[in-house]
Amino acid sequence: MQAMLLKKLHAPLEFCELPDRSPGVNEIRVKIGACGVCRTDLHVVDGELPDPKLPIIPGHEIVGRIDALGPGVEGLQVGERVGIPWLGHTCGVCAYCTGGRENLCDRPLFTGYTRDGGFAGAAIADARYTFPLGEVGTDVALAPLLCAGLIGWRSLTMTGEASRLGLYGFGAAAHIIAQVAKWQGRTVFAFTRPKDAAAQSFARGLGCAWAGGSDELPPEPLDAAIIFAPSGDLVPAALSAVRKGGRVVCAGIHMSDIPRFPYRKLWEERQLMSVANLTRQDGVDFLRAAPRIGIVTETTVYPLQQANQALADLRAGRFEDAAVLAP
Numbered sequence: 001m002q003a004m005l006l007k008k009l010h011a012p013l014e015f016c017e018l019p020d021r022s023p024g025v026n027e028i029r030v031k032i033g034a035c036g037v038c039r040t041d042l043h044v045v046d047g048e049l050p051d052p053k054l055p056i057i058p059g060h061e062i063v064g065r066i067d068a069l070g071p072g073v074e075g076l077q078v079g080e081r082v083g084i085p086w087l088g089h090t091c092g093v094c095a096y097c098t099g100g101r102e103n104l105c106d107r108p109l110f111t112g113y114t115r116d117g118g119f120a121g122a123a124i125a126d127a128r129y130t131f132p133l134g135e136v137g138t139d140v141a142l143a144p145l146l147c148a149g150l151i152g153w154r155s156l157t158m159t160g161e162a163s164r165l166g167l168y169g170f171g172a173a174a175h176i177i178a179q180v181a182k183w184q185g186r187t188v189f190a191f192t193r194p195k196d197a198a199a200q201s202f203a204r205g206l207g208c209a210w211a212g213g214s215d216e217l218p219p220e221p222l223d224a225a226i227i228f229a230p231s232g233d234l235v236p237a238a239l240s241a242v243r244k245g246g247r248v249v250c251a252g253i254h255m256s257d258i259p260r261f262p263y264r265k266l267w268e269e270r271q272l273m274s275v276a277n278l279t280r281q282d283g284v285d286f287l288r289a290a291p292r293i294g295i296v297t298e299t300t301v302y303p304l305q306q307a308n309q310a311l312a313d314l315r316a317g318r319f320e321d322a323a324v325l326a327p
């Protein structure tokens with residue numbers, strides 16, 4: 001199979017022809033139709049996450065069809081379309097797994113980080129962590145749901161009943177979650193890089209009530225905010241924008257350092273938290289809701305062999321929407 005392989009950190013991915021693997025116990029092999037490019041892939045390539053498996057095939061927003069079943073796989077068939085997300089495996093026995101918080105498992109495997117992912121023609125996955133996707137929607141349109149959508153959904157859930165919601169960083173995740181939040185009847189305020197007119201008009205086009213720079217305050221205080229951009233500077237900015245008792249949720253796996261800020265920004269029971277990974281239940285809940293919401297994903301598509309260009313364009317902010325590789 002063809003693959004884009006990260007052999008060492010900070011280096012470009014290399015196009016390789018690798019031997020096909022057979023699925024092991026509880027595993028499936030999936031012929032990939034599309035794989036989203038996520039900011040987390042950049043953090044892996046840039047060595048910002050500890051202990052990646054190397055070499056590694058990045059990519060954890062995988063949509064494809066099963067072409068081989070390993071021993072012990074139940075409830076899935078060859079030819080069925082499935083999604084493979086970031087959470088690739090959990091131990092099942094630690095206190096987090098048994099306590100309903102498998103997203104925090106002590107011994108997890110993550111797709112495209114500690115097990116091979118989807119910047120390739122095929123992937124092997126633990127079947128128990130994959131999601132049947134049905135036949136509605138193209139592979140490319142569904143791919144961004146597998147991380148941007150899913151982690152965004154978990155982050156949105158953490159904002160509770162917040163009716164005035166701020167989204168900091170308006171890219172792949174926010175463009176999906178803005179649609180979900182609006183469908184739920186929330187009012188969405190989009191914060192982009194200062195003076196980024198293109199991103200602000202993209203946000204307004206998706207139904208955001210207001211769009212402005214992250215250095216601006218919204219026209220009214222927010223009940224909650226989600227930070228999708230990897231900039232620690234946004235933490236005090238978002239705390240300044242939420243009302244008393246409001247909550248700020250950091251959705252990214254990596255962020256630059258949070259600058260010092262006065263305690264009064266947190267005072268009055270404002271809350272600051274992060275969201276890590278996903279549970280399988282998050283995936284079931286979100287993927288069940290997605291067709292009812294009628295989420296439309298906007299994508300920029302690259303051929304598999306242009307994965308390095310896709311990563312460079314993401315790094316430079318050259319597109320507003322979600323990048324997807326199609327083999």
Ligand SMILES: [Zn+2]
Binds near residue numbers: 104
């Ligand atoms: Zn565990």
Ligand SMILES: [Zn+2]
Binds near residue numbers: 041
């Ligand atoms: Zn991701």
